[in-house]
Amino acid sequence: MSYLQVYETFKGVPEREDFKVRVRQTGGEWQPLFIYEVKVDMHEVRPASVVSFDLEGAAEVEITCLYTEVKSVNIAPASRNIAFVQSGQTFSFSLSGPQKLSIEINGDLFRNLHLFANPREVEPPLPGESNVVLVQPGIHRIADLLRLLNTPALSTGVKPEVLYFTSGAHYIEETVLPIPSGTTVYLAGGSVLVGSLVCEGVQDVNIRGRGVIYLAAFHRYSAFRGVRIIFSHNVSVEGIMVIDPPHYSIFIGQSEKIEITNFKSFSTRGWSDGIDIMSSSDIMIRDVFMRNSDDCIAIYGSRWDFYGDSRNINVRDSILWADVAHPLMIGTHGEHQRNGDVIENIIFENIDILEHHEPQENYWGALAINAGDRNTVRNVLYNNIRVERIAMGQLFDLRVIRNKDYNPEPGTLIENITFRDVQFNGNNVNPSRIYGFDDERVVKGVTFINLKINGELLAAPRSEWIEINSYTEEIKFVVE
Secondary structure (H helix, E strand, O other), X not given: OOEEEOOOOOOOOOEOOOEEEEXXXXXXXXXXXXXXXXXXXXXXXXXXXXXXXXXXXXXXXXXXXXXXXXXXXXXXXXXXXXXXXXXXXXXXXXXXXXXXXXXXXXXXXXXXXEEEEEEOOOOOOOOOOOOEXXXXXXXXXXXXXXXXXXXXXXXXXXXXXXXXXXXXXXOOOOOEEEOOOOOEEEEOOOEEEEOEEEEEOOEEEEEEEOOEEXXXXXXXXXXXOOEEEEOOEEEEEEOOEEEOOOOOOEEEEOOEEEXXXXXXXXXXXXXXXXXXXXXXXXXXXEOOEEEEOOOOEEEEOOEOOEOOOEEEEEEEEEEEEEOOOOOEEEOOOOOOOOOOOEEEEEEEEEEEEEEEEXXXXXXXXOEEEEEEOOOEEEEEEEEEEEEOOEEEOEOEEXXXXXXXXXXXXXXXXXXXXXXXXXXXXXXXXXXXXXXXXXXXXOEEEEEEXXXXXXXXXXXXXXXXXXXXXXXXXXXXXXOO
Protein backbone atom coordinates (compact mmCIF):
# COMPACT_ATOMS: atom_id res chain seq x y z
CA MET A 1 0.00 0.00 0.00
CA SER A 2 1.27 3.47 -0.87
CA TYR A 3 0.44 6.65 1.05
CA LEU A 4 1.61 10.26 0.63
CA GLN A 5 0.57 13.24 2.77
CA VAL A 6 1.68 16.81 2.03
CA TYR A 7 0.88 19.57 4.51
CA GLU A 8 -0.12 23.16 3.82
CA THR A 9 1.74 25.89 5.72
CA PHE A 10 0.28 29.33 6.33
CA LYS A 11 1.81 32.69 5.41
CA GLY A 12 4.07 34.16 8.06
CA VAL A 13 6.20 31.05 8.46
CA PRO A 14 9.82 31.66 7.34
CA GLU A 15 10.16 30.26 3.81
CA ARG A 16 13.26 29.57 1.72
CA GLU A 17 13.46 29.81 -2.08
CA ASP A 18 16.78 28.12 -2.89
CA PHE A 19 14.98 25.04 -4.23
CA LYS A 20 11.73 23.94 -5.76
CA VAL A 21 10.67 20.51 -4.50
CA ARG A 22 7.86 18.26 -5.70
CA VAL A 23 6.84 14.76 -4.63
CA ARG A 24 4.39 12.19 -5.97
CA GLN A 25 3.36 8.62 -5.55
CA THR A 26 4.97 6.57 -8.29
CA GLY A 27 3.33 7.61 -11.56
CA GLY A 28 0.89 9.95 -9.78
CA GLU A 29 0.34 13.69 -9.74
CA TRP A 30 3.15 15.95 -8.56
CA GLN A 31 2.58 17.93 -5.34
CA PRO A 32 4.72 20.96 -4.39
CA LEU A 33 6.28 21.10 -0.92
CA PHE A 34 6.57 24.14 1.34
CA ILE A 35 10.23 24.86 2.12
CA TYR A 36 10.98 26.03 5.65
CA GLU A 37 13.96 28.28 6.27
CA VAL A 38 16.17 27.15 9.13
CA LYS A 39 19.45 28.57 10.40
CA VAL A 40 22.57 26.41 10.79
CA ASP A 41 26.12 26.74 12.20
CA MET A 42 26.81 29.04 15.15
CA HIS A 43 30.28 29.87 13.77
CA GLU A 44 28.69 31.68 10.83
CA VAL A 45 24.91 31.57 10.96
CA ARG A 46 23.47 30.84 7.54
CA PRO A 47 20.08 29.83 6.11
CA ALA A 48 19.30 26.31 4.91
CA SER A 49 16.15 24.59 3.67
CA VAL A 50 13.78 21.92 5.03
CA VAL A 51 10.90 20.01 3.47
CA SER A 52 8.71 17.47 5.21
CA PHE A 53 5.94 15.06 4.22
CA ASP A 54 4.55 11.67 5.27
CA LEU A 55 5.20 8.53 3.28
CA GLU A 56 4.30 4.88 3.24
CA GLY A 57 5.54 2.82 0.32
CA ALA A 58 7.18 4.29 -2.79
CA ALA A 59 7.42 7.90 -3.97
CA GLU A 60 9.34 10.04 -6.44
CA VAL A 61 11.05 13.29 -5.47
CA GLU A 62 12.01 16.06 -7.91
CA ILE A 63 14.32 18.91 -6.83
CA THR A 64 15.27 21.99 -8.82
CA CYS A 65 18.15 24.13 -7.54
CA LEU A 66 17.40 27.84 -8.00
CA TYR A 67 20.43 29.56 -6.49
CA THR A 68 23.45 28.21 -8.39
CA GLU A 69 24.54 26.09 -11.31
CA VAL A 70 24.45 22.42 -10.32
CA LYS A 71 27.86 20.87 -10.88
CA SER A 72 27.56 18.07 -8.34
CA VAL A 73 24.95 16.58 -6.02
CA ASN A 74 25.54 14.63 -2.83
CA ILE A 75 22.75 12.84 -0.98
CA ALA A 76 23.68 11.96 2.59
CA PRO A 77 23.87 9.73 4.54
CA ALA A 78 25.98 7.71 2.11
CA SER A 79 24.65 4.53 3.73
CA ARG A 80 21.25 5.16 2.12
CA ASN A 81 22.72 4.68 -1.38
CA ILE A 82 20.23 7.05 -3.03
CA ALA A 83 20.76 7.11 -6.79
CA PHE A 84 19.51 10.15 -8.72
CA VAL A 85 18.98 11.27 -12.32
CA GLN A 86 20.03 14.81 -13.25
CA SER A 87 18.91 17.05 -16.08
CA GLY A 88 20.41 20.53 -15.84
CA GLN A 89 19.27 22.22 -12.63
CA THR A 90 16.77 19.47 -11.84
CA PHE A 91 17.40 16.03 -10.38
CA SER A 92 15.09 13.31 -9.16
CA PHE A 93 15.20 10.09 -7.17
CA SER A 94 12.93 7.43 -5.74
CA LEU A 95 12.17 6.57 -2.15
CA SER A 96 10.92 3.19 -1.00
CA GLY A 97 9.77 4.42 2.40
CA PRO A 98 10.48 7.03 5.10
CA GLN A 99 13.91 8.69 4.98
CA LYS A 100 15.83 11.62 6.42
CA LEU A 101 18.32 13.07 3.92
CA SER A 102 20.66 15.98 3.31
CA ILE A 103 20.79 17.19 -0.31
CA GLU A 104 24.05 19.06 -0.93
CA ILE A 105 24.82 21.06 -4.08
CA ASN A 106 28.45 21.53 -5.18
CA GLY A 107 29.70 20.37 -1.78
CA ASP A 108 27.89 23.16 0.12
CA LEU A 109 26.98 21.81 3.57
CA PHE A 110 25.30 25.00 4.76
CA ARG A 111 22.91 26.00 1.99
CA ASN A 112 21.67 22.46 1.70
CA LEU A 113 18.18 20.96 1.60
CA HIS A 114 17.07 18.71 4.47
CA LEU A 115 14.38 16.28 3.33
CA PHE A 116 12.23 14.46 5.88
CA ALA A 117 9.91 11.73 4.62
CA ASN A 118 8.14 10.87 7.87
CA PRO A 119 6.38 7.60 8.55
CA ARG A 120 2.63 7.64 8.13
CA GLU A 121 0.88 8.81 11.29
CA VAL A 122 -0.86 6.13 13.31
CA GLU A 123 -4.32 7.11 14.59
CA PRO A 124 -3.82 10.87 14.97
CA PRO A 125 -6.21 12.52 17.44
CA LEU A 126 -9.47 13.86 16.07
CA PRO A 127 -11.80 16.66 17.23
CA GLY A 128 -14.01 15.31 19.98
CA GLU A 129 -11.45 13.15 21.75
CA SER A 130 -10.97 13.92 25.42
CA ASN A 131 -7.69 14.97 27.03
CA VAL A 132 -6.29 16.30 23.76
CA VAL A 133 -4.83 19.71 22.93
CA LEU A 134 -5.36 19.74 19.18
CA VAL A 135 -3.32 22.40 17.34
CA GLN A 136 -4.57 22.85 13.79
CA PRO A 137 -2.50 24.26 10.87
CA GLY A 138 -1.56 27.90 11.36
CA ILE A 139 0.71 30.06 13.53
CA HIS A 140 -0.12 29.92 17.24
CA ARG A 141 1.08 31.45 20.48
CA ILE A 142 1.24 29.50 23.73
CA ALA A 143 -1.14 31.82 25.58
CA ASP A 144 -4.10 30.69 23.49
CA LEU A 145 -3.48 27.07 24.45
CA LEU A 146 -2.80 28.07 28.05
CA ARG A 147 -6.13 29.81 28.32
CA LEU A 148 -7.89 26.72 27.01
CA LEU A 149 -6.06 24.51 29.49
CA ASN A 150 -6.98 26.80 32.40
CA THR A 151 -10.52 25.46 32.59
CA PRO A 152 -12.75 24.75 35.59
CA ALA A 153 -12.46 21.06 34.71
CA LEU A 154 -8.71 21.13 35.33
CA SER A 155 -8.95 23.15 38.54
CA THR A 156 -11.43 20.70 40.02
CA GLY A 157 -9.40 17.66 39.04
CA VAL A 158 -11.82 16.52 36.33
CA LYS A 159 -10.13 15.50 33.10
CA PRO A 160 -10.71 18.15 30.41
CA GLU A 161 -12.55 17.50 27.23
CA VAL A 162 -10.91 18.13 23.86
CA LEU A 163 -9.13 21.47 23.51
CA TYR A 164 -9.52 22.38 19.85
CA PHE A 165 -7.15 25.12 18.68
CA THR A 166 -8.23 26.24 15.23
CA SER A 167 -6.45 27.68 12.22
CA GLY A 168 -5.18 31.23 12.19
CA ALA A 169 -2.64 33.53 13.80
CA HIS A 170 -2.71 34.45 17.49
CA TYR A 171 -0.33 36.90 19.19
CA ILE A 172 -0.33 36.94 22.99
CA GLU A 173 2.71 37.28 25.23
CA GLU A 174 2.88 34.05 27.29
CA THR A 175 5.43 31.58 25.97
CA VAL A 176 5.28 28.41 28.11
CA LEU A 177 2.57 25.75 28.13
CA PRO A 178 2.53 23.46 31.21
CA ILE A 179 1.01 20.12 30.22
CA PRO A 180 -1.12 18.22 32.77
CA SER A 181 -0.86 14.48 33.34
CA GLY A 182 -2.84 12.29 30.99
CA THR A 183 -2.80 14.83 28.14
CA THR A 184 -1.96 14.53 24.46
CA VAL A 185 -0.66 17.66 22.72
CA TYR A 186 -1.09 17.19 18.98
CA LEU A 187 0.63 19.57 16.58
CA ALA A 188 -1.00 18.87 13.25
CA GLY A 189 1.04 19.00 10.06
CA GLY A 190 1.31 22.64 8.95
CA SER A 191 1.00 24.06 12.49
CA VAL A 192 3.68 26.33 13.92
CA LEU A 193 3.71 26.85 17.69
CA VAL A 194 5.67 29.85 19.01
CA GLY A 195 6.62 28.84 22.54
CA SER A 196 7.80 26.02 24.80
CA LEU A 197 6.07 22.86 26.08
CA VAL A 198 6.74 21.85 29.69
CA CYS A 199 6.14 18.53 31.44
CA GLU A 200 6.91 19.04 35.14
CA GLY A 201 5.95 16.48 37.75
CA VAL A 202 3.52 14.75 35.41
CA GLN A 203 2.93 11.34 33.89
CA ASP A 204 1.31 9.77 30.85
CA VAL A 205 1.83 12.68 28.43
CA ASN A 206 2.11 12.43 24.65
CA ILE A 207 3.44 15.22 22.43
CA ARG A 208 3.04 14.29 18.80
CA GLY A 209 2.21 15.35 15.27
CA ARG A 210 3.97 16.85 12.27
CA GLY A 211 3.98 20.48 13.38
CA VAL A 212 6.84 22.81 14.32
CA ILE A 213 7.90 24.52 17.54
CA TYR A 214 9.48 27.77 16.36
CA LEU A 215 11.71 29.66 18.82
CA ALA A 216 13.88 31.88 16.61
CA ALA A 217 12.25 35.04 17.95
CA PHE A 218 13.35 34.44 21.54
CA HIS A 219 16.44 36.11 23.02
CA ARG A 220 19.64 34.14 22.60
CA TYR A 221 20.33 34.15 26.36
CA SER A 222 16.88 32.96 27.43
CA ALA A 223 16.47 29.44 28.80
CA PHE A 224 13.60 28.46 26.52
CA ARG A 225 13.71 24.87 25.32
CA GLY A 226 11.46 23.30 22.75
CA VAL A 227 10.24 20.64 25.18
CA ARG A 228 11.17 20.43 28.87
CA ILE A 229 10.53 17.12 30.68
CA ILE A 230 11.46 17.26 34.38
CA PHE A 231 10.47 15.14 37.40
CA SER A 232 8.13 13.21 35.12
CA HIS A 233 7.61 9.70 33.81
CA ASN A 234 5.98 7.98 30.88
CA VAL A 235 6.27 10.86 28.40
CA SER A 236 6.60 10.50 24.63
CA VAL A 237 7.55 12.98 21.89
CA GLU A 238 6.92 11.90 18.30
CA GLY A 239 7.11 13.48 14.87
CA ILE A 240 7.51 17.19 15.63
CA MET A 241 10.35 19.57 14.70
CA VAL A 242 12.02 22.29 16.81
CA ILE A 243 13.59 25.26 15.01
CA ASP A 244 16.23 27.55 16.57
CA PRO A 245 15.72 27.19 20.34
CA PRO A 246 17.79 29.54 22.55
CA HIS A 247 18.64 26.51 24.71
CA TYR A 248 18.08 22.74 24.34
CA SER A 249 15.57 21.32 21.85
CA ILE A 250 14.50 18.69 24.40
CA PHE A 251 15.64 18.68 28.03
CA ILE A 252 15.11 15.62 30.26
CA GLY A 253 15.81 16.10 33.97
CA GLN A 254 15.32 13.50 36.73
CA SER A 255 12.70 11.63 34.72
CA GLU A 256 12.12 8.07 33.55
CA LYS A 257 10.39 6.09 30.83
CA ILE A 258 10.76 8.76 28.13
CA GLU A 259 10.45 7.93 24.43
CA ILE A 260 11.47 10.26 21.58
CA THR A 261 10.74 9.14 18.02
CA ASN A 262 11.01 10.78 14.58
CA PHE A 263 12.07 14.09 16.13
CA LYS A 264 13.90 16.80 14.15
CA SER A 265 15.90 19.75 15.45
CA PHE A 266 17.95 22.73 14.20
CA SER A 267 19.83 25.21 16.42
CA THR A 268 22.46 27.97 16.13
CA ARG A 269 22.98 29.45 19.60
CA GLY A 270 25.49 28.77 22.34
CA TRP A 271 24.29 25.87 24.53
CA SER A 272 21.56 25.02 22.02
CA ASP A 273 22.09 21.27 22.40
CA GLY A 274 19.71 18.84 20.79
CA ILE A 275 18.61 16.38 23.50
CA ASP A 276 20.23 16.63 26.95
CA ILE A 277 19.57 14.02 29.63
CA MET A 278 20.38 14.56 33.32
CA SER A 279 19.82 12.10 36.18
CA SER A 280 17.29 10.09 34.18
CA SER A 281 16.69 6.47 33.22
CA ASP A 282 14.89 4.23 30.76
CA ILE A 283 15.12 6.58 27.79
CA MET A 284 14.53 5.49 24.18
CA ILE A 285 15.54 7.85 21.34
CA ARG A 286 14.86 6.50 17.86
CA ASP A 287 14.77 7.81 14.28
CA VAL A 288 15.79 11.41 15.06
CA PHE A 289 17.61 13.99 12.93
CA MET A 290 19.57 16.52 14.97
CA ARG A 291 21.57 19.41 13.48
CA ASN A 292 22.80 21.50 16.39
CA SER A 293 25.38 24.12 17.31
CA ASP A 294 26.30 22.22 20.44
CA ASP A 295 26.09 18.56 21.49
CA CYS A 296 23.40 16.71 19.55
CA ILE A 297 22.77 14.20 22.36
CA ALA A 298 24.38 14.52 25.81
CA ILE A 299 23.98 12.23 28.82
CA TYR A 300 24.97 13.49 32.27
CA GLY A 301 24.46 12.78 35.96
CA SER A 302 23.46 15.48 38.45
CA ARG A 303 23.24 19.13 37.48
CA TRP A 304 21.23 22.16 38.61
CA ASP A 305 18.10 20.89 40.44
CA PHE A 306 18.42 17.33 39.17
CA TYR A 307 20.17 14.64 41.19
CA GLY A 308 21.02 10.99 40.69
CA ASP A 309 22.45 8.47 38.25
CA SER A 310 21.58 8.06 34.57
CA ARG A 311 21.12 4.60 33.09
CA ASN A 312 19.37 2.42 30.53
CA ILE A 313 19.47 4.86 27.61
CA ASN A 314 19.17 3.71 23.99
CA VAL A 315 19.77 5.90 20.92
CA ARG A 316 19.30 4.20 17.57
CA ASP A 317 18.45 4.54 13.87
CA SER A 318 19.30 8.24 13.82
CA ILE A 319 21.25 10.96 11.99
CA LEU A 320 23.36 13.50 13.89
CA TRP A 321 25.10 16.65 12.64
CA ALA A 322 27.11 18.74 15.09
CA ASP A 323 28.04 22.09 13.55
CA VAL A 324 29.66 22.68 16.96
CA ALA A 325 30.84 20.27 19.69
CA HIS A 326 29.93 16.56 19.93
CA PRO A 327 27.35 14.49 18.09
CA LEU A 328 27.35 12.08 21.08
CA MET A 329 28.56 13.07 24.55
CA ILE A 330 28.56 11.34 27.96
CA GLY A 331 29.70 12.20 31.42
CA THR A 332 30.72 15.81 32.13
CA HIS A 333 28.33 16.70 34.97
CA GLY A 334 27.71 14.88 38.26
CA GLU A 335 27.38 15.19 42.04
CA HIS A 336 30.98 16.11 42.80
CA GLN A 337 30.26 17.10 46.42
CA ARG A 338 29.52 13.47 47.28
CA ASN A 339 30.79 10.42 45.42
CA GLY A 340 29.76 11.38 41.91
CA ASP A 341 27.11 9.60 39.84
CA VAL A 342 27.02 6.40 37.83
CA ILE A 343 26.17 6.71 34.14
CA GLU A 344 25.69 3.22 32.77
CA ASN A 345 24.02 0.87 30.32
CA ILE A 346 24.06 3.15 27.29
CA ILE A 347 23.57 1.89 23.72
CA PHE A 348 24.18 3.89 20.54
CA GLU A 349 23.21 1.80 17.51
CA ASN A 350 22.82 2.28 13.75
CA ILE A 351 23.71 5.96 13.65
CA ASP A 352 25.02 8.16 10.82
CA ILE A 353 27.10 11.16 11.89
CA LEU A 354 27.21 13.70 9.07
CA GLU A 355 29.56 16.21 10.69
CA HIS A 356 31.69 16.96 13.77
CA HIS A 357 33.22 20.45 13.80
CA GLU A 358 34.80 21.78 16.99
CA PRO A 359 37.73 24.21 17.14
CA GLN A 360 38.35 23.81 20.91
CA GLU A 361 40.56 20.83 21.73
CA ASN A 362 38.82 20.13 25.03
CA TYR A 363 35.55 19.45 23.22
CA TRP A 364 36.76 17.20 20.41
CA GLY A 365 35.24 13.81 19.75
CA ALA A 366 32.40 12.66 17.50
CA LEU A 367 31.95 9.88 20.08
CA ALA A 368 32.94 11.33 23.45
CA ILE A 369 33.02 10.12 27.05
CA ASN A 370 34.47 12.73 29.39
CA ALA A 371 34.00 11.54 32.98
CA GLY A 372 34.18 14.52 35.36
CA ASP A 373 32.70 15.43 38.77
CA ARG A 374 33.67 12.04 40.30
CA ASN A 375 31.42 10.26 37.81
CA THR A 376 31.78 6.63 36.80
CA VAL A 377 30.79 5.84 33.20
CA ARG A 378 30.45 2.16 32.36
CA ASN A 379 28.78 -0.35 30.07
CA VAL A 380 28.54 1.73 26.90
CA LEU A 381 28.11 0.19 23.44
CA TYR A 382 28.69 2.01 20.14
CA ASN A 383 27.36 -0.37 17.49
CA ASN A 384 27.20 0.18 13.73
CA ILE A 385 28.20 3.86 13.74
CA ARG A 386 29.14 5.57 10.47
CA VAL A 387 30.99 8.89 10.72
CA GLU A 388 31.03 10.64 7.35
CA ARG A 389 32.79 13.96 7.98
CA ILE A 390 34.98 15.51 10.64
CA ALA A 391 35.80 19.08 9.66
CA MET A 392 37.63 19.68 12.93
CA GLY A 393 38.00 17.33 15.88
CA GLN A 394 38.58 13.60 16.32
CA LEU A 395 36.71 10.31 15.99
CA PHE A 396 36.46 9.39 19.68
CA ASP A 397 37.55 10.87 23.00
CA LEU A 398 37.57 8.70 26.14
CA ARG A 399 38.98 10.67 29.08
CA VAL A 400 38.68 10.81 32.83
CA ILE A 401 39.04 14.56 33.18
CA ARG A 402 38.71 17.66 35.27
CA ASN A 403 37.30 20.26 32.90
CA LYS A 404 38.26 23.64 34.39
CA ASP A 405 35.02 25.21 33.17
CA TYR A 406 32.64 22.61 34.62
CA ASN A 407 34.35 20.16 37.03
CA PRO A 408 35.46 21.06 40.56
CA GLU A 409 36.61 17.41 40.79
CA PRO A 410 37.92 14.96 38.18
CA GLY A 411 35.95 11.88 37.25
CA THR A 412 36.47 8.47 38.86
CA LEU A 413 36.36 5.76 36.19
CA ILE A 414 35.49 4.81 32.61
CA GLU A 415 35.08 1.07 32.10
CA ASN A 416 33.60 -1.57 29.85
CA ILE A 417 33.24 0.44 26.64
CA THR A 418 32.70 -1.38 23.33
CA PHE A 419 33.03 -0.01 19.80
CA ARG A 420 31.60 -2.52 17.30
CA ASP A 421 31.55 -1.82 13.56
CA VAL A 422 32.47 1.86 13.84
CA GLN A 423 33.81 3.39 10.64
CA PHE A 424 35.18 6.71 9.42
CA ASN A 425 36.52 7.78 6.04
CA GLY A 426 38.40 11.05 6.04
CA ASN A 427 41.64 12.91 6.52
CA ASN A 428 43.23 15.70 8.54
CA VAL A 429 41.60 14.71 11.83
CA ASN A 430 43.32 14.72 15.19
CA PRO A 431 44.23 11.40 16.80
CA SER A 432 41.54 9.97 19.06
CA ARG A 433 42.34 9.82 22.79
CA ILE A 434 42.06 7.21 25.54
CA TYR A 435 43.33 8.98 28.67
CA GLY A 436 42.97 8.11 32.32
CA PHE A 437 43.54 10.91 34.85
CA ASP A 438 46.03 9.23 37.23
CA ASP A 439 46.86 5.82 38.75
CA GLU A 440 43.58 5.68 40.65
CA ARG A 441 41.27 7.24 38.05
CA VAL A 442 41.67 5.17 34.91
CA VAL A 443 40.06 4.06 31.68
CA LYS A 444 39.82 0.27 31.52
CA GLY A 445 38.13 -2.43 29.50
CA VAL A 446 37.81 -0.75 26.07
CA THR A 447 37.23 -3.12 23.15
CA PHE A 448 37.25 -2.21 19.46
CA ILE A 449 35.64 -4.78 17.18
CA ASN A 450 36.07 -4.12 13.45
CA LEU A 451 37.11 -0.49 13.85
CA LYS A 452 37.53 0.72 10.26
CA ILE A 453 39.33 3.94 9.32
CA ASN A 454 39.70 4.85 5.65
CA GLY A 455 38.71 1.34 4.67
CA GLU A 456 41.32 -0.35 6.89
CA LEU A 457 40.38 -2.57 9.83
CA LEU A 458 42.58 -1.81 12.83
CA ALA A 459 43.96 -4.89 14.56
CA ALA A 460 46.12 -2.76 16.86
CA PRO A 461 46.33 0.93 17.84
CA ARG A 462 48.25 3.21 15.49
CA SER A 463 49.67 6.46 16.80
CA GLU A 464 48.47 8.52 13.86
CA TRP A 465 44.90 7.52 14.71
CA ILE A 466 44.80 6.79 18.48
CA GLU A 467 46.74 8.09 21.49
CA ILE A 468 46.65 6.03 24.71
CA ASN A 469 48.23 7.27 27.93
CA SER A 470 49.65 5.20 30.80
CA TYR A 471 46.52 5.42 32.98
CA THR A 472 44.62 2.83 30.95
CA GLU A 473 44.04 -0.92 31.20
CA GLU A 474 42.76 -3.71 28.95
CA ILE A 475 42.52 -1.90 25.61
CA LYS A 476 41.76 -4.50 22.92
CA PHE A 477 41.43 -4.49 19.13
CA VAL A 478 39.56 -7.37 17.47
CA VAL A 479 38.96 -8.09 13.78
CA GLU A 480 36.18 -10.59 13.08
